Amino acid sequence: MEIIKKLKSLWKQLYGNAYEHELSNFIHYIKNFKNNLNISPQPSEWYKDAIVYSLYVDLFNENFVGLRQRLDYIQKLGVNCLWLLPVLDSPMRDAGFDIRNYKKIREELLGLSPEASEEERMTVFKEFIEDAHQRNIRIIFDIAMNHTSEEHPWFVEAKKGKSNPFRDYYIWSANTDLYKDARIIFKGMETSNWEPADDEYFFHRFFSFQPDLNYRNPQVLIEMAKNLLFWLEKGVDGFRADAIPYLWKEDGTNCENLPQTHTIVKFFRATLDFVQPHTLLLAEACQKPIEVVKYFGDGDECNAGYHFPLMPQIYKALALENGEPILYTLSKQVTPEIPDNAQWFTFLRCHDELSLELVYVTEQDRALIHQNYCHDSQWDFRKGEGISARLAELMKRNPDKIALTYSIMLTLPGTPIIYYGDEYGKLNDQAYYEEQIRKTKKDDTRFLVRGKIDWETLENDLENPNSFASQVFHKISKMVNIRKDIKALGRGQIEWLEALKPDGTKNNALLVYIRKTNEERFLIIQNLSSSKQEGRLALQPSSTWKELFDNPLDFDQNLQTFTLKPFEYVWIRM
16 A cells, blocks of 8 residues: 555656546556456566567567567567567557557558557557566557647647646647747757647657657546556567656756656556556666666666767777776766666667767767767768667678677666667668668668568578677577576676786776676676786686686686787686
8 A cells, every 4th residue: 555655746746636536446457457367476586687679569570460470589589588679559650659559560560461450459569578477478559648749639639729638738828938048859840849749839849750658648548558558468478668857847957857747757666556556667867877877766667778978989999999997987977876776778779779868968979989880871870979880790700790799788887778689790781771861861871770670581591690780699698698697797796807918007808798697696707808808806716617618718827817819708607
């Protein structure tokens, strides 16, 4: 009953003593929902032990039927959680983040005829969930919390007039002076956060076809909470909360990260915790870590959040052949402590560009990374703000260097995310890029990093040990399968070590640390350099040390030094 008390308190913070009847009805609803729920309980903080694979269902293998057929492949890779990029019903004007129906899977992802019943459609998705769960693979997916599509029935009704009961589901004004301090997120694509509709304007933070929801209306909060519960009942294990910093608007502010937004997130979290504890709520907040940590609350908001700056700083470290950018980014100066039940999610690449937003890199960092990795002018995203390229392209198709980047991500604190195709070195897809330009009439270079998997070619390549795809897949799958069974890498502390050159000076090209819990310790040594590196540690090697790969540490006992080949990495159980 403590959670019920919390829900009441959060409600009062948002709405005072108003709308008590609506709150009472909602509490009654979630109590009944919980009593009738028939799903297995979640293990405590399972997301800390997850290795996530991010994919578009249609680009991965056509639809959910095709995805089920490839679960053996995902299992072989060692992945134990799938992040499904937008799958809910949408006109697809913003890659599915413009949701038309929160309780429906997009038609083309089901592999059914248009005449199929709603029950048949939901069965396809539920069977996929059940099959994944039998393989101990959990499922999370995207849900846009801040806005809907303009084709959503709520907005269709809202446009019918001021007296319509759905009018207040969105934000309307007779002029555009309200919220004038809110920045335009898609500069160059949108000129205003207001869009005319009849005799008024509606507010939007993203595209003009994505009207913002009005959380001042408690019915919006209730309906969005019910949407989460709907998919929870279908077996979904967690949600990526898209655009979460923008939920509440307050005139005279920038309408980002406001206290009421945090209250709303707490309300969602308390609802999920009441019904199914340990359901993942993942914050998509493209902000500095000092801002993102606020979305963990006191362990009562989001369970996890993306660590956006770590990704470009890994690339900077490799460009400089110096681990200092990584150490600085993960220092308490940049990355504050987080609650014990919270977790960072980390990534090397994703469905968007290699982002170089100035909110988390400097102008100098941006220039350095762009110079070292934008190998083709076509990859440039918004004039230096990012690079639209796959990991294999950024690493110049070097299997050893690709593997090194994964070694870094898989052993640093946080839950790692693999972007589909990167595990075998998928390249930029020029044909898909050109096809999407023709379809959308929009030259968006991010299309280069998407594209379909050619399974026939891939399977042939994986059978050939000398192929580029096979070399990359072998290295990464081996790491992933080892990583998923090591609790210390998902939950443990990190202790940074200094590697010295034979002359006694610091060797910054060697990134060295220990990941540890009370039960286990692992020594990680990684050569960020394209040349051989020697080093020594203030540690005495032990005969009980066990190297986890087929490349034992080249150690000179007389000189107390070790040698690593270019881009070599070593994981040692101490």
